[in-house]
Amino acid sequence: MNEQNQRPDMSVTIAGVTFKNPVMTASGTFGSGMEYGQFVDLNRLGAVVTKGVASVPWEGNPTPRVAEVYGGMLNAIGLQNPGIDVFIERDLAFLEGYDTKVIVNVCGHTEEEYLEVVERLAGEHRVDMLEINVSCPNVKQGAIAFGTDPATLCRITERVKRVAGQPVIMKLTPNVTDIAEMARAAEAGGADAISLINTLTGMKIDVETRRFVLANRTGGLSGPAIKPVAVRMVWQASQAVKIPVIGMGGIASAEDAVEFMLAGASAVAVGAMNFHDPCLTERVVDGMEAYLVRHGIPSAAELTGAVRG
Amino acid sequence: MNEQNQRPDMSVTIAGVTFKNPVMTASGTFGSGMEYGQFVDLNRLGAVVTKGVASVPWEGNPTPRVAEVYGGMLNAIGLQNPGIDVFIERDLAFLEGYDTKVIVNVCGHTEEEYLEVVERLAGEHRVDMLEINVSCPNVKQGAIAFGTDPATLCRITERVKRVAGQPVIMKLTPNVTDIAEMARAAEAGGADAISLINTLTGMKIDVETRRFVLANRTGGLSGPAIKPVAVRMVWQASQAVKIPVIGMGGIASAEDAVEFMLAGASAVAVGAMNFHDPCLTERVVDGMEAYLVRHGIPSAAELTGAVRG
Amino acid sequence: MDKSTATVISCKEIAESIWDLRLRMAETFSGEIRPGQFVGLYPGSAARLLMRPISICGYSGGGETPVQLRLVFRAGGAGTRELAGAQAGDAMDVLGPLGNGYDLDRLAPGRVLLLGGGIGIPPLLGLTRALTERGAQVTAALGYRNGDLFLKEDFEAAGARVLIATEDGSAGVRGNVLDAVRAAQAEADVLCACGPLPMLRAIKAYAAGRPCWLSLEERMACGVGACLGCVVRTRDIDAHSRVHNARVCTEGPVFAAEDVEI
Amino acid sequence: MDKSTATVISCKEIAESIWDLRLRMAETFSGEIRPGQFVGLYPGSAARLLMRPISICGYSGGGETPVQLRLVFRAGGAGTRELAGAQAGDAMDVLGPLGNGYDLDRLAPGRVLLLGGGIGIPPLLGLTRALTERGAQVTAALGYRNGDLFLKEDFEAAGARVLIATEDGSAGVRGNVLDAVRAAQAEADVLCACGPLPMLRAIKAYAAGRPCWLSLEERMACGVGACLGCVVRTRDIDAHSRVHNARVCTEGPVFAAEDVEI
Numbered sequence A, B: 001m002n003e004q005n006q007r008p009d010m011s012v013t014i015a016g017v018t019f020k021n022p023v024m025t026a027s028g029t030f031g032s033g034m035e036y037g038q039f040v041d042l043n044r045l046g047a048v049v050t051k052g053v054a055s056v057p058w059e060g061n062p063t064p065r066v067a068e069v070y071g072g073m074l075n076a077i078g079l080q081n082p083g084i085d086v087f088i089e090r091d092l093a094f095l096e097g098y099d100t101k102v103i104v105n106v107c108g109h110t111e112e113e114y115l116e117v118v119e120r121l122a123g124e125h126r127v128d129m130l131e132i133n134v135s136c137p138n139v140k141q142g143a144i145a146f147g148t149d150p151a152t153l154c155r156i157t158e159r160v161k162r163v164a165g166q167p168v169i170m171k172l173t174p175n176v177t178d179i180a181e182m183a184r185a186a187e188a189g190g191a192d193a194i195s196l197i198n199t200l201t202g203m204k205i206d207v208e209t210r211r212f213v214l215a216n217r218t219g220g221l222s223g224p225a226i227k228p229v230a231v232r233m234v235w236q237a238s239q240a241v242k243i244p245v246i247g248m249g250g251i252a253s254a255e256d257a258v259e260f261m262l263a264g265a266s267a268v269a270v271g272a273m274n275f276h277d278p279c280l281t282e283r284v285v286d287g288m289e290a291y292l293v294r295h296g297i298p299s300a301a302e303l304t305g306a307v308r309g
Numbered sequence C, D: 001m002d003k004s005t006a007t008v009i010s011c012k013e014i015a016e017s018i019w020d021l022r023l024r025m026a027e028t029f030s031g032e033i034r035p036g037q038f039v040g041l042y043p044g045s046a047a048r049l050l051m052r053p054i055s056i057c058g059y060s061g062g063g064e065t066p067v068q069l070r071l072v073f074r075a076g077g078a079g080t081r082e083l084a085g086a087q088a089g090d091a092m093d094v095l096g097p098l099g100n101g102y103d104l105d106r107l108a109p110g111r112v113l114l115l116g117g118g119i120g121i122p123p124l125l126g127l128t129r130a131l132t133e134r135g136a137q138v139t140a141a142l143g144y145r146n147g148d149l150f151l152k153e154d155f156e157a158a159g160a161r162v163l164i165a166t167e168d169g170s171a172g173v174r175g176n177v178l179d180a181v182r183a184a185q186a187e188a189d190v191l192c193a194c195g196p197l198p199m200l201r202a203i204k205a206y207a208a209g210r211p212c213w214l215s216l217e218e219r220m221a222c223g224v225g226a227c228l229g230c231v232v233r234t235r236d237i238d239a240h241s242r243v244h245n246a247r248v249c250t251e252g253p254v255f256a257a258e259d260v261e262i
């Protein structure tokens, strides 16, 4: 058949933005792309999603900030970042050189801080979308409340949308009773898309020293260990809303990425497993294309929600 | 030192019931002990916690009911059980022959069904404690609401306590925004203890067939993959209440069991990893004793909450 | 029954993706072994914690001499592919023997028709041996995808009359095992079958009242009857579960065809 | 820098729990290798996904001939114990070379005092070689727990004057490296130290204004500067992070003592 000899169409479109393929980087696991540029050709990725950036530089948490756990890791970086000015001057300028979409992940201690960053980015042509991290478990002053209360989530979404110059993705935390309700709240607030999952809150205690392994005591769990929870939530969220869903949580292979697409994601992000295999993002792109060819599926977009009863 | 030459005191007391050691079996992973009697000496366990039992026999879910995932498994057994009559006649009679505590796990579709089972067991001297499973993610008709709404949880706890002949453990689901709030609700309702975590809701999709792997679509995630979430929740819950906490979720070794105790548990339960190593419970007992000896700690009870800042 | 660590004697690919694994069992691997029983093989990867149920294809030893098992399996998914990588001398964790196995007294002597499809073929080999030893007249109808007729000679050596069906017609009758049985007009007093579900359904219908034993597969977690993961729907209320569900790992994997709703 | 698959040449225990691993690197393991740099070794277990940072103790080859690395590490936790089980011929995934390493031009020639404590000793061996080759006068003060003086002869062979301190006094001076340095009245223009934090703090104080370089350890996830897991508090605002934090894996692991708050 002629169609099967053609290369599948890997592109996907989310909120009017067309990505050359559905494979993105998960915020905070890929810097601004710079550090992984030596391992993968950034031009081959659907998007680079940057580390969360705030209005001013943040120190983050004391160390130890990371811990290994069975099939994954805990992190309590505490959103260290150089602040929006340096980010624009340096990181955004670096990404200027690449033919990939740029999604900037935004964090803040207060709603005003979020809005400040979003406003500053409004005129930046190099920014294709914004991802609002309302779900970081390591920020104590309020951010966790944004992510777990539907009314607050809806309100901050509305406020962000009012000042945003780019389409807005609300990034949801999995540490909630009802993810569908949170997805609907983001949609009601006008979000153009949602992404999930952020990390599950976890803890590790060293039984020899009888101390918390992380200085912050709790940290965010990520990696293959969380994939079944993430797939379930992506499925529930995508059933609950009409806006597109970007799925992530433990992706370690092209097959994992396909699983998220089948569950309802329009695109996917590779996170902690970049640390295990720094070339993973590119391998996922290649593997997903090979999957489409093997199954005679003409386009990646057709995978979205294609799981059968 | 003389103390260190003595064998440590492994016993723990919860709600007036003294267990010879803190190692229990997690409900649903050990039948009624019968099936594992060939692998471990049941007399060596702190308690056998039985598979959930309802007022009448339940068929459970269609198959496939189990799926393997990275570092764990999903189950959607759907609480198949032979009903309380057969349970008393057969399973309880079997346990009569053993010198271990018996905790009966109770399930129901409605509050009345729970109460019926609890009442039937009130006069059974072989039952040392009840564990009320208000958290099974596979029962759709209401049970999940018990487990995720504090007011409902408090009310069912009160009602169970009114008819119970034995101390009552409320078993909490991890699929909530605020585990501390749920722990407090159980305590407010008069629970003698709480146990956690039950399984995290997850999903697996077979990318080759593009179908849900479980007939029930979603299932409960258990095994080492969930341990960091479980330890965190045990810590948060034990900080929030004064009643004892029984910890579980991914225990695969004596060190894991100790980690739960340090986080705040007064006892622990071994679940899915029994399937990986049918002798695990006994190994955990031995390993925990060896740990106490190695660290010169005179009693297991001293581990509870002994993590240092 | 126990979980014990066996030693790999050999592991060879005998047809495409079909592996023949020989194990020397630990002394603690004990209990009577019956054809139709299975073992649980644990892949070594820490990502894969559940055992893979694999039927006992052949066995020897016992008593004084260590038990040796022959297991023939398809390396399909990640776990079985990992198991297929076993090298002579490697350690392998094994749970078993598991399940009920065939009740030989109800089968032999007499004319027994064994029907195996694909990876359902291996378990019938041990059964063939046991039956011919007991004077039964065994016809083994074996259904393959193509001309790669693994274990065929073993069945002949064990004393069975062998009928072959292949999907692509490259050997024997083109079609399935029942096509081969009909072509040969093979007669039987009792049937035993192992293979994919559609084949088992067809055989159940074909048996038409004759005693017919089916070896079933289901996803398993514990393998010992504790988790209730592996049930099959039963006609009657099951004595253990008290519902219309029997555990494949414990009450099975061998069931009387009329007892199960498949 | 790359993640590539090396081949194990040998892995031997040279002192209690101290292993000497030799690797033949893949061709893609490229880039200048400098003393003080490290690599990330990935344990094979699927339960352990993060690399173990291990300093380069020695290296050879490059250009036409394949690079060989010598890594000496303590098998303490589960991951390093797993790595210690490597057999000749095994494949091992390695990320690197990572980190900045020592700036040799700022050290040699001159009188360089190297101070290594415990498992902080191995990284100084490669440095010793590089420095003596450049005409520096190297004194290596090595602190051990007991008389099990691993690598001591290698330092001597590399041209260092070796001072020994042991905690139990079974060899050299009883005490720590600084006790040995004081006892020998060793003089130096510049100091380089690697070892536990309390030792590094003491050395920073002892250096008293002389140039002093410290090799730091911190928990790492990515090893390449992306995750911000491995930071150390800095005196000044860091050029990359724009806060008082520098990444040990990228700006380090070698820092000027006065630049870091330890």
Ligand SMILES: Cc1cc2nc3c(=O)[nH]c(=O)nc-3n(C[C@H](O)[C@H](O)[C@H](O)COP(=O)(O)OP(=O)(O)OC[C@H]3O[C@@H](n4cnc5c(N)ncnc54)[C@H](O)[C@@H]3O)c2cc1C
Pocket (backbone or CB within 6 Å): B067, B068, C038, C050, C051, C052, C053, C054, C055, C056, C072, C073, C074, C075, C076, C077, C078, C079, C080, C081, C119, C122, C123, C216, C217, C218, C219, C220, C253
């Ligand atoms: C009683 C019994 C006897 C069996 N005997 C044989 C045999 O002799 N030779 C043979 O090749 N196969 C046999 N099977 C099937 C064999 O167990 C599966 O092919 C194998 O478990 C698949 O594992 P995997 O690692 O390839 O697949 P994965 O996809 O990695 O498996 C994931 C999970 O699903 C389970 N699973 C997948 N397919 C099956 C299946 N068909 N049946 C049960 N569990 C499954 C696995 O055990 C594992 O827990 C038997 C199954 C049962 C229940």
Ligand SMILES: Cc1cc2nc3c(=O)[nH]c(=O)nc-3n(C[C@H](O)[C@H](O)[C@H](O)COP(=O)(O)OP(=O)(O)OC[C@H]3O[C@@H](n4cnc5c(N)ncnc54)[C@H](O)[C@@H]3O)c2cc1C
Pocket (backbone or CB within 6 Å): A067, A068, D038, D050, D051, D052, D053, D054, D055, D056, D072, D073, D074, D075, D076, D077, D078, D079, D080, D081, D119, D122, D123, D216, D217, D218, D219, D220, D253
């Ligand atoms: C730049 C650098 C160079 C190093 N060089 C050497 C060396 O040459 N020889 C040597 O023996 N050790 C060295 N270490 C320490 C070594 O990395 C740890 O001992 C090792 O990672 C512990 O792993 P594990 O599997 O034994 O412990 P586990 O407890 O299983 O480790 C769990 C996690 O914690 C991390 N971790 C535990 N201890 C440390 C530590 N001290 N530093 C950093 N991460 C840790 C592990 O990498 C892993 O991610 C170095 C560390 C760093 C940062």
Ligand SMILES: Cc1cc2nc3c(=O)[nH]c(=O)nc-3n(C[C@H](O)[C@H](O)[C@H](O)COP(=O)(O)O)c2cc1C
Pocket (backbone or CB within 6 Å): A026, A027, A028, A029, A051, A052, A075, A077, A079, A105, A133, A136, A171, A196, A197, A198, A199, A221, A222, A223, A224, A226, A248, A249, A250, A251, A269, A270, A271, A272, A273, D221, D227
């Ligand atoms: C080290 C680390 C840092 C992270 N930083 C951020 C962040 O700044 N903003 C954010 O929205 N998510 C952050 N995350 C969450 C990831 O983007 C992702 O949602 C999560 O890790 C689940 O995906 P994974 O399992 O593939 O890692 C971080 C995760 C890790 C591991």
Ligand SMILES: Cc1cc2nc3c(=O)[nH]c(=O)nc-3n(C[C@H](O)[C@H](O)[C@H](O)COP(=O)(O)O)c2cc1C
Pocket (backbone or CB within 6 Å): B026, B027, B028, B029, B051, B052, B075, B077, B079, B105, B133, B136, B171, B197, B198, B199, B221, B222, B223, B224, B226, B248, B249, B250, B251, B269, B270, B271, B272, B273, C221, C227
């Ligand atoms: C197969 C299976 C069946 C279970 N059945 C029950 C049950 O009947 N009642 C209950 O309260 N919990 C049940 N659970 C949950 C466990 O008791 C335990 O809370 C959970 O699995 C986490 O522990 P683990 O990770 O050690 O398995 C079941 C778990 C599994 C794996």
Ligand code: FES
Pocket (backbone or CB within 6 Å): C219, C220, C221, C222, C223, C224, C225, C226, C227, C228, C229, C230, C231, C247, C248, C249, C250
């Ligand atoms: S596999 Fe657990 S009951 Fe059969």
Ligand code: FES
Pocket (backbone or CB within 6 Å): D219, D220, D221, D222, D223, D224, D225, D226, D227, D228, D229, D230, D231, D247, D248, D249, D250
């Ligand atoms: S380990 Fe990730 S920044 Fe250093």
